[in-house]
Amino acid sequence: MIVYGDARSGNCYKIQLVASMLEIEHRWVHVDILDGGTQTRAFLSKNPNGKIPVVELASGTCLWESNAILYYFAQGTRLWPADPLQQARVLQWMFFEQYSHEPFIAVARFIAKFLGLPEQRQDEYAAKQSGGHKALRVMEHQLAQTPYIGGDGLTIADVALYAYTHVADEGGFDLASYGAIRRWLARFATEPGYVAMQR
Numbered sequence: 001m002i003v004y005g006d007a008r009s010g011n012c013y014k015i016q017l018v019a020s021m022l023e024i025e026h027r028w029v030h031v032d033i034l035d036g037g038t039q040t041r042a043f044l045s046k047n048p049n050g051k052i053p054v055v056e057l058a059s060g061t062c063l064w065e066s067n068a069i070l071y072y073f074a075q076g077t078r079l080w081p082a083d084p085l086q087q088a089r090v091l092q093w094m095f096f097e098q099y100s101h102e103p104f105i106a107v108a109r110f111i112a113k114f115l116g117l118p119e120q121r122q123d124e125y126a127a128k129q130s131g132g133h134k135a136l137r138v139m140e141h142q143l144a145q146t147p148y149i150g151g152d153g154l155t156i157a158d159v160a161l162y163a164y165t166h167v168a169d170e171g172g173f174d175l176a177s178y179g180a181i182r183r184w185l186a187r188f189a190t191e192p193g194y195v196a197m198q199r
């Protein structure tokens with residue numbers, strides 16, 4: 001299996017995490033998004049949406065969208081619950097991650113860390129802060145009640161949300177007032193198979 005990605009991207013780091021936690025052998029091929037690496041004809045044949053991560057299975061089939069890739073690998077493992085309601089709960093948090101969390105926290109981080117906070121994107125960066133903090137408050141509320149985001153056990157919803165939450169400071173989000181989130185981040189980093197993000 002080949003993973004096309006950039007290790008500094010949270011969406012790609014999710015795949016690195018799940019592969020390590022589930023001991024899935026793979027080869028990592030670096031794709032540079034700032035240098036047009038996702039817009040080449042060869043890359044677009046793997047993902048017509050022109051984004052990383054992409055996983056190319058041994059059969060040659062390609063799968064994209066980070067959370068769909070997490071689901072593909074997690075089925076039948078400790079990271080995917082058996083109960084249908086719990087499964088829906090995990091999906092609830094993964095959709096939350098993509099619609100209410102990543103578009104604020106990941107994009108603010110991209111503007112600051114990858115682009116160096118250029119003048120023409122400073123208003124956009126500032127506008128991302130309130131949405132990011134709203135997402136963090138929602139997570140804080142849940143994590144004050146349960147040890148993991150979906151309830152009592154670790155799932156791919158934790159993997160999906162850990163990826164950008166643990167580097168939220170790089171997007172200007174101070175986690176000091178989010179005690180439950182910080183305890184959850186610390187707990188997550190002790191899970192078997194955990195690997196740190198290359199930053």
Ligand SMILES: N[C@@H](CCC(=O)N[C@@H](CS)C(=O)NCC(=O)O)C(=O)O
Pocket residue numbers: 009010011012033038050051052053064065066067098
């Ligand atoms: N919803 C997608 C988002 C993927 C995404 O935005 N990838 C970024 C890097 S983190 C990318 O490839 N950007 C390049 C581009 O949009 O041209 C996922 O979860 O995989």
